[in-house]
Amino acid sequence: MHTNNAILTWQRSEKKLGSEFHMSHKTRDQLRDEAGKILADLLNRKDPLKPKDRLAIPSQDMPAQDAVQRRSNMNEVALGFSAEQAQVEALRCIQCRNAPCVKGCPVRIDIPGFVHAAAEGDFKKSIDIIKASSLLPSVCGRVCPQEAQCQLECTVGKTLKDVDKAVGIGRIERFVADLERESGAASLPFIKPETGKKVAVVGSGPAGITAAADIRREGHAVTVFEAFHKPGGVMVYGIPEFRLPKKIVEAEANALKAMGVELVTNFVVGRTRKLKDLIDKDGFDAIFIGSGAGLPKFLNIPGEDFAGVLSANEFLTRSNLMKAYDREKADTPIINARKVAVLGGGNVAMDSARTAVRLGADEVHLVYRRTEAEMPARVEEVQHAKEEGVIFHLLQNAKRILGNDAHQVIGMECLKYELGEPDDSGRRRPVVIAGSEFVIDVDAVIVAIGNESNPLLKQTTPDLDTNKWGNIIADENGSTSLDRVYAGGDIVLGAATVILAMGQGRTAAAAINELLAQPHSVDPLVVASSTCLTGKVLL
């Protein structure tokens, strides 16, 4: 009964969408074979490929798990290119001299360089070029919003007048990164001789991991403190398995350990140890804070305190980090709702909606105040959500949540909106249509409308300057109001992206390395006597 319903819903929404898809329904093998033929043809040509020839190469579709099947499993949806597809896709690049794609990349990866190596079939060289600028290519290849960054600027996409036809930079990146990881060939970066200096990193998300690696390479001892029982930050508790397999994040954490970085979990800086004590008592020479975004925002509407209303962070953490989707094995409970509403239009909202589908909800309604064009979520995610049967309610928003005497959710009253004048963000402001109230029948509501900042470090470190939203104030090098303390990632930017967090970790690491290169007066006795706190004793 249940599954029938689910399939019906799916068919309903697919019909509605009609021709919007450019995702391929061909199997991975079909796509590989087709690419193989194209490749053989291209390599057999006598004359070098001209830009015109390259533009004529068909852009390669990402093989994906079947939409009906994946509704009931947590496995990754996008299956990744074959070597043939990666090489064909790379051959589409016309090697622009001005490389507009690089300007679109927050960490300035040498894109034409790595794509060229891939086009020649030299995947090892390709990944090495990427790794000179990015530390987490397997992750970024999967979750970066390339269509709004490098691929938005790509000349091929512009010439073909379709950003979806740009060179699939992210997909090639993912392929070469996966190939290296899966073959076990990943080489450890060179680590300079020990300097005797040590640095604390707060948080093990993308910002923290990147900073830790870059600082360690200079020969400084690095200890990463993580509040949770597993490292990875949002990559383990927020982004679901079906988009970013946890074994990839684990591999990144293991790579850090192999470099000699010490990873201490279950350690809340500010509580288990005061931030300043790390420097004053424990002898750390500098600190990088990458503690991420915090406290979810709510709409402050009536009924929001009912038991079936929860934040996306809580819902996703239960499912991802605590593995509550595995109802058999996991001790952590998760809502078991028939009809779920998700409020919001970003990646977090899509991830929540798609997780709710996989947990077995009959209907998942995504309610967003503006139109699809304004949705901050990645296009691919929106598409995948639709394919999986998520029902989109655009230009609508919740007015209040309805409950019964037991405070259980029994419905949600919504309002309809229309687009008015542009607001500060340049997006047209949604204006409520008076008297447009209507009710949708739901029994759980997941709120995914953004985050405030994590209050804990500010609470326990009053001298650490934050702005009015509670984000730590840091200059262009990541330097904060406290001496020797740097910060980056979501705690500085507000909720941003993996690549921006990584970029900030990198910049701050460079500044810390520079700081530590200068001789400064630390009493060696103090350092020696305090190392025991974070030495192996902890683990």
Next chain:
Amino acid sequence: MNRIINKAKLSEEVYMIRVEAPLIAQERRPGQFVILQLDSDFGERIPLTIADADSVEGSITLIFQVVGKTTHKLADLEEGEIIENLVGPLGKPTDIAKFGTVVCVGGGIGVAPLHPIAQGMKRAGNYLVTILGARQRDLVILEDRMKAVSDELIVCTDDGSYGRKALVTEPLKELCERATAPNLVVAIGPPIMMKFCAETTRPYGIHTVVSLNAIMMDGTGMCGGCRVTVGGKAMFTCVDGPEFDGHLVDFDGFMKRLGAYRKQEEDAHEQCHLDMAAQRKEAGQ
């Protein structure tokens, strides 16, 4: 780290364990809690208030009642065994100062978190009156320890099997009516008890602090699972609490949210009993 040094059974369902946790023992202040998890992959994370700490030995004391799967498994751990994950101290510490007369009200297992607070209040020079409440005699815990720090101690049980046959609100009301009314009341116990303690003191305008045992995940202000409405505003127990002004807490909403996963929790606990029985059978007992 996290080794159970000592385990004692305080009553039928209540256990006390002393756990090796030097960093937490050093930093913890009254009112703070830890989050623990028994299995990194599939275990759940539960908050427990720190009942006592010994910074010299490097240990903390936790007191818990077996109410679900995790507390059941925790009670099954033996001395020398390790708690896989233990993080803390979390939450804001209690505001300990000299207020004058302080009344500490502890209900059931709530006496555990109350103990370090009472200790602190006494040390700060307050006149300390303690009220302990429990359903019946064998559920009264830490009476000796509380007596040692209190100027007056009143014990009540619901069934009259020990001390006064009364709810804690009865002696609390009497104290409010004394010539030297209390300057502060700290009430920790089941939500319903805290609610009625707050109602009792409200007419007298006596500041009443309660400590909420919300559902938690991270305990660092990330997930929002621990939210509670206080004075009409959403607050987060792990970073804004766990202590709040009892006169402002929306207890009814709080109790409903606490029950959000009750059915699933009960099923899991039931299953845990069945599994354990099966294991014992297999082991040939």
